[in-house]
Amino acid sequence: MPVKLPHVEYEVPATVAEAVDLLAEHQDEASVLAGGQSLIPLMALRLARPAVLIDINGLGEMSGVSVSDGRVSIGAMTREYVAEESETVADAVPLLAAALPLIGHEAIRSRGTIGGSLAHADPAAELPAVALALDAELVVRSRAGDRVVPAAQWFEGYLATSRRPDEILVEVRFPAAGPGTGAAFQEVARRHGDFAIVGLAASLTLADGAISDARLAFAGLGDVPVRAADAEALLVGEEPSAELFEEAARRATDGIDPPADLNGSPEYRKKVAATLVRRGLRAAADSARHNSARHNSARHNSARHNSAHAHERP
Template sequence: RVPMKLPYVEYEAPTTMAEAVDLLAEHQDEASVLAGGQSLIPLMALRLARPAVLIDINGLSELSLVAVEDGRVTIGAMTREYVAEDSATVGDTVPLLAAALPLIGHEAIRSRGTIGGSLAHADPAAELPAVARALDAEFVVRGRAGERVVPAADWFEGYLATSRRPDEILAEVRFPAAGPGTGVAFLEVARRHGDFAIVGLAVSLTLADGVISDARLAFAGVSDVPVRAAEAEDLLVGQRPSADLFAEAARVATAALDPPADLNGSPEYRKQIAATLVRRGLQAAADNADERQ
């Protein structure tokens, strides 16, 4: 039998960041931050997470924001997934994030789930970690010792594991604003609409005078962390988009992948999906890069 009710847990609802950080510093690993609860509460119901204390940060309104300054888009950790999805600012400045958000679960989940929650949870099959990795997002964490900024390359450490320290709260995430000529795509294969992806791919391609000047590819679902396809990116830069080029990029991007086997598919099946997503994702991004010139 699977217990459905939560185990007993102490509950704190700080109203300031300083209070929240003090509570975390006091309880360290014994405490979990509660954001949208869409991952944490099911894990607690299944007894896969057993925090002694929940520190609910839903009262920290300063963590819900979308702001653009100097080519950088700052999104507060408590910004709900559906709020970011509906934001014209996000659509205009971080189109890759806007493309990925509607693929997360269902509307009911996105109405509570938060940008920071997904990135702190760090599920390797989730969409937002791949987006953050593709765009080299920066993670701003606050603890008693002050603020640290962690690049995406150093944030994801393993399955559901990040470099966040036990006394730190993820406060905001900064994305570079997409420049002119940037096209994007987020493609995935899932068993059913709303399920986690078996494999997902975030693509951003920038074209200048018909030549690729910047290429970014990051996979979800092929490892215990989101995976950048750096060799394929290098191969694409300086070239003109073509079906042959994209087929070669797919070969290079997937050659070194060693995806896990599970009920959803074998490593070979995942690699095949990954290669198809690269070809299609690059074509889709190249097509909409033309529209954003």
């Protein structure tokens, strides 16, 4: 049962540099408090016992969305609702745009942050799967300077990342989607807004009718998000078809060994995962075709069509 939060020291750095100094001083005795939508419950449940909270909510320099050199950079303290409402995100990172509305509920997204979700690294959450699928880069800062960590090397275990105790996650960089890219985030949950029993981030890019880039990553299948590289390799160079997506679903789920818990057996999760691959690829391909047509007709607007998100029961 949750109880009141335990006593904790509370620091409010005025700059990122001050936050870095505080982390250097307190190391793993400290937790960085961003949106607090996971950390506060963990403290209430005594699953986290930081001696010091370093509250970064006032650090405006860590918030915002910008584009340069084909990359979309999102400050770690950017709130999820801000990213959800961002035209830049909708246009250039359609997979992220598809996933954001599925995170928790509206009141959670009011406070929750992009960096917080990735630093918390819940394997059933949406953003870790998105970051892994898109080969996002996570920028961490310490007194030694900045270090850029590819998403593939970020997630190390259940709620565990390769962030060192003296490092703070300051920014996440996503590659901007090329023309003809469509994306979908599919998930099955007991109730809307719950963590996914299985979730799938899917992105396809079409060029002249064939798949030129395919990205698939699962949430909820283990201690970390899981990339389906074999299925991606199968898809590239082929034209979208039901048979192709069926085979991709088989390849994506052949080698997986999902956990059992109250929400589902390994067999159930595997079956759901295969279903989500078929659905996700179909939705991403539809969205990619739509975006190709839109690109070709040079009508470049209305980012809403850039992504499709779905939240379905099996």
